[in-house]
Amino acid sequence: MIETVADLEEALSCPSDDDIAAARRLEGDILILGAGGKMGPSLARLCRRAAGDSRRVIAVSRHAVEVPGVEFIACDLLDREAVSRLPRCRNVLYLAGRKFGSTGAPELTWAMNTVVPAIVCEHFHSSRFVAFSTGNVYPLVDPASGGSRESDPPAPVGEYAQSCLGRERVFEYFARPCVLFRLNYAVDLRYGVLVDIARKVFAGAPVDLTVPAFNVIWQRDANSYALRSLEHCSAPARILNITGADTLRVRDAANYFADRFQKPVRFTGAEGPAALLSDARACFGLMGAPSISSPQLMDMVAGWIEAGGTSLGKPTHFEVADGRF
Numbered sequence: 605m606i607e608t609v610a611d612l613e614e615a616l617s618c619p620s621d622d623d624i625a626a627a628r629r630l631e632g633d634i635l636i637l638g639a640g641g642k643m644g645p646s647l648a649r650l651c652r653r654a655a656g657d658s659r660r661v662i663a664v665s666r667h668a669v670e671v672p673g674v675e676f677i678a679c680d681l682l683d684r685e686a687v688s689r690l691p692r693c694r695n696v697l698y699l700a701g702r703k704f705g706s707t708g709a710p711e712l713t714w715a716m717n718t719v720v721p722a723i724v725c726e727h728f729h730s731s732r733f734v735a736f737s738t739g740n741v742y743p744l745v746d747p748a749s750g751g752s753r754e755s756d757p758p759a760p761v762g763e764y765a766q767s768c769l770g771r772e773r774v775f776e777y778f779a780r781p782c783v784l785f786r787l788n789y790a791v792d793l794r795y796g797v798l799v800d801i802a803r804k805v806f807a808g809a810p811v812d813l814t815v816p817a818f819n820v821i822w823q824r825d826a827n828s829y830a831l832r833s834l835e836h837c838s839a840p841a842r843i844l845n846i847t848g849a850d851t852l853r854v855r856d857a858a859n860y861f862a863d864r865f866q867k868p869v870r871f872t873g874a875e876g877p878a879a880l881l882s883d884a885r886a887c888f889g890l891m892g893a894p895s896i897s898s899p900q901l902m903d904m905v906a907g908w909i910e911a912g913g914t915s916l917g918k919p920t921h922f923e924v925a926d927g928r929f
Contacts, residue, residue: 627656635731646824700724783837785844797818802906805869808867817881829891
């Protein structure tokens with residue numbers, strides 16, 4: 605039962621037997637770049653717990669990351685000289701990037717999502733990379749399709765998504781070997797698509813149907829896949845979609861939370877014909893299915909909100925169809 609932030613942090617960073625085995629097979633230390641965001645601290649903690657005492661785990665961010673046993677280095681990744689002073693590690697988990705607010709400062713979005721990868725790849729030229737990306741590089745698709753596959757051609761909508769494809773191309777050019785980790789959407793109970801929908805229902809706010817469907821994955825499972833993907837880096841880069849097994853409908857999720865909370869649900873917008881969806885069966889074939897199913901995750905989110913659990917206040921903007929985040 606997850607009742608407190610401490611319980612949540614424990615659950616998000618608890619390594620599985622597979623995580624421990626993978627971490628201990630790795631050669632070299634583990635470096636997490638951009639570790640100050642939503643996923644970085646729990647990923648750093650999971651890596652530390654999985655690796656034991658056999659190697660260093662280092663978190664790099666502009667903002668402090670305080671995780672027991674994890675070394676922290678403050679660094680602006682746009683500063684080439686500062687990056688040049690970072691310790692070269694064999695294993696790099698790359699989480700840096702910019703999304704929200706990208707319509708207000710597109711030049712910063714492009715710099716963070718394309719210039720930083722070039723600076724980083726030049727310095728860590730002998731490292732293997734798991735480079736976090738996004739399903740936004742795909743077009744919106746029919747919800748009945750099962751989602752985009754790794755072999756589908758990219759068709760990013762909007763500058764944010766275009767810059768993310770740019771990030772991938774930079775890693776493909778520089779990084780040998782690499783996994784392009786196309787994630788959508790992680791949920792940790794304090795943020796995520798399910799949290800956005802549930803909190804709107806709980807507050808009596810309307811739920812937008814413009815984008816009618818979505819995928820989600822429990823953040824601990826995404827953390828696990830990120831760590832274990834270090835064993836699957838290749839040259840040319842391997843692409844992996846990272847998400848849950850189900851296509852969820854916005855209307856169905858809202859009705860579930862309305863029933864759970866015993867509150868009426870209101871909708872806004874016409875139910876659109878297409879959504880950002882990914883098919884993650886290639887990931888499951890390599891590393892197994894997620895440990896938490898979508899129904900379990902919905903129950904967890906509802907329980908957290910019912911208990912007065914906190915929110916990070918960082919909406920996903922999953923309902924945006926035109927790419928203007």
